[in-house]
Amino acid sequence: MRRGGIGGRERHSRFSTAATPVSYPAPSVRLVPRSIRGRLTALVTVLAVTLLIPSGIVGALTARQAFANPMWQDARRQATLTAESIRAGRLIDPIVPTVEGVDLVQVVAADHQVLAASSTVAGKPALSTERPSGSEPLRDIETCPKAHTGCLRLAAVRVTPAPSSPVVYAGGPAPGIASVGKFDLLFTVEVAMLLLMTAWGTWKVAGRTLRPVEGIRRDLASINVHDLSTRVPEPSGNDEVARLARTVNSTLSRIEEAKEATERALTQQRQFAADASHELRTPLAGLRAQLEEAQMHPGQTDLGELLERALGDVDRLETIISDLLLLARVGARGRAEHCPIDLSELVSDEVGRRADRIPVRLSLESGIVVSGLAAHLTRLLTNLLDNAQRHARHQVAVAIRRDGAVAELSICDDGTGVPPSQRERIFERFTRLDSARSRDQGGSGLGLAIARDIASAHCGTLVAEESPSGGARFVLRVPIVGCGEEDAAPVRNRALRAV
Numbered sequence: 001m002r003r004g005g006i007g008g009r010e011r012h013s014r015f016s017t018a019a020t021p022v023s024y025p026a027p028s029v030r031l032v033p034r035s036i037r038g039r040l041t042a043l044v045t046v047l048a049v050t051l052l053i054p055s056g057i058v059g060a061l062t063a064r065q066a067f068a069n070p071m072w073q074d075a076r077r078q079a080t081l082t083a084e085s086i087r088a089g090r091l092i093d094p095i096v097p098t099v100e101g102v103d104l105v106q107v108v109a110a111d112h113q114v115l116a117a118s119s120t121v122a123g124k125p126a127l128s129t130e131r132p133s134g135s136e137p138l139r140d141i142e143t144c145p146k147a148h149t150g151c152l153r154l155a156a157v158r159v160t161p162a163p164s165s166p167v168v169y170a171g172g173p174a175p176g177i178a179s180v181g182k183f184d185l186l187f188t189v190e191v192a193m194l195l196l197m198t199a200w201g202t203w204k205v206a207g208r209t210l211r212p213v214e215g216i217r218r219d220l221a222s223i224n225v226h227d228l229s230t231r232v233p234e235p236s237g238n239d240e241v242a243r244l245a246r247t248v249n250s251t252l253s254r255i256e257e258a259k260e261a262t263e264r265a266l267t268q269q270r271q272f273a274a275d276a277s278h279e280l281r282t283p284l285a286g287l288r289a290q291l292e293e294a295q296m297h298p299g300q301t302d303l304g305e306l307l308e309r310a311l312g313d314v315d316r317l318e319t320i321i322s323d324l325l326l327l328a329r330v331g332a333r334g335r336a337e338h339c340p341i342d343l344s345e346l347v348s349d350e351v352g353r354r355a356d357r358i359p360v361r362l363s364l365e366s367g368i369v370v371s372g373l374a375a376h377l378t379r380l381l382t383n384l385l386d387n388a389q390r391h392a393r394h395q396v397a398v399a400i401r402r403d404g405a406v407a408e409l410s411i412c413d414d415g416t417g418v419p420p421s422q423r424e425r426i427f428e429r430f431t432r433l434d435s436a437r438s439r440d441q442g443g444s445g446l447g448l449a450i451a452r453d454i455a456s457a458h459c460g461t462l463v464a465e466e467s468p469s470g471g472a473r474f475v476l477r478v479p480i481v482g483c484g485e486e487d488a489a490p491v492r493n494r495a496l497r498a499v
Contacts, residue, residue, distance in 0.1 A: 075155035079170035383447035391415030
């Protein structure tokens with residue numbers, strides 16, 4: 001029984017929980033439009049309502065007044081003419097109105113007796129009991145007598161200043177509600193049409209103005225991280241939207257450049273790791289084999305020869321590591337660190353410091369200044385001269401000349417040359433074409449790769465050609481400082497493609 005009671009309570013509890021009504025938050029009503037176009041239209045419409053409705057009311061009142069004034073003027077004129085006739089003794093009963101539009105005329109005595117009247121009010125009681133005072137002999141009256149249907153607009157004129165002077169009433173029916181309603185309806189329709197036209201015009205103008213912004217948003221939404229080459233359309237002119245489009249395109253260009261720089265850095269890091277693991281393995285393995293053999297046969301090992309070979313392998317490891325580190329650093333330093341360099345002076349100083357087996361013949365055009373890092377350009381020159389000295393038989397020649405907006409540095413030797421099919425491959429890392437470029441002949445196999453990377457970092461190009469003497473000719477082309485951008489652009493574009 002107890003168990004059943006507990007179960008009953010549980011069922012009751014579950015039923016009660018399930019039956020409890022769940023309240024959901026009421027959906028919020030958004031009074032302000034979401035879009036700029038809608039908000040701008042609403043703002044201009046509210047301003048138009050604030051300005052046009054009071055203007056319409058004032059206009060309607062002014063129109064009413066302009067419509068009523070002629071009636072008052074005609075009534076005053078007729079009352080004045082009738083009073084003059086009475087003073088001249090020419091009053092005729094019934095009175096014949098002479099002012100068009102005024103057909104109600106009465107002459108009423110001080111005791112409110114009608115002395116004379118026009119045919120339209122003949123036999124009718126006085127049109128009004130209000131009398132103008134002696135100090136104000138002319139008075140405008142709007143009255144609604146019981147004997148007449150509708151209201152009347154009358155001009156009351158005293159004939160004489162005496163207290164017992166009769167009063168002339170002249171006028172006509174006041175405009176009815178229908179007439180006044182026409183004015184009100186007319187101005188209401190005009191104000192409504194102006195409001196509708198203001199809202200519609202603002203909506204269309206705002207839409208046309210913001211259409212380029214929607215195009216920019218759509219194009220930006222379609223851009224992804226894998227392709228940053230897309231640019232948004234730039235409207236003509238110099239308004240806010242045009243400046244926004246130009247700023248967006250400039251930002252996209254900087255992002256694309258940053259992405260390319262990041263990709264180049266990652267590629268250099270991967271290449272550095274691959275080169276280090278590939279090229280350092282051989283000298284390390286040779287060094288380890290020599291040391292292990294000496295450890296196994298210490299009595300048969302010539303210590304001096306072992307140390308000499310080991311130091312040679314260590315030197316080679318040091319050279320390779322230094323070159324790999326230089327390759328990783330080339331291009332990482334910004335162009336803000338570049339400074340003007342006289343290329344002819346740099347070449348002359350470097351050649352003067354060297355003690356080569358083959359003298360170097362110089363042909364340098366003075367006054368050619370380029371922008372760059374002196375240490376890197378010196379390393380480029382050293383690598384090219386080392387390569388020429390290894391392959392030359394009798395002569396090495398260095399020449400500098402101006403070619404338009406470009407400085408051209410060429411280094412020639414009279415060696416065996418480079419076959420046309422191999423002239424690009426020799427700039428790859430650790431590439432050796434013949435036995436003369438073996439590891440025993442010195443060099444890490446990175447000299448030309450370093451030279452080309454330095455050329456690219458200076459917005460230049462480095463290519464291999466055939467020398468006039470039959471050997472190899474390496475030509476460096478870099479922009480000259482102070483030359484026009486359009487002249488140096490082709491060299492810079494080739495350098496960027498090479499990177």
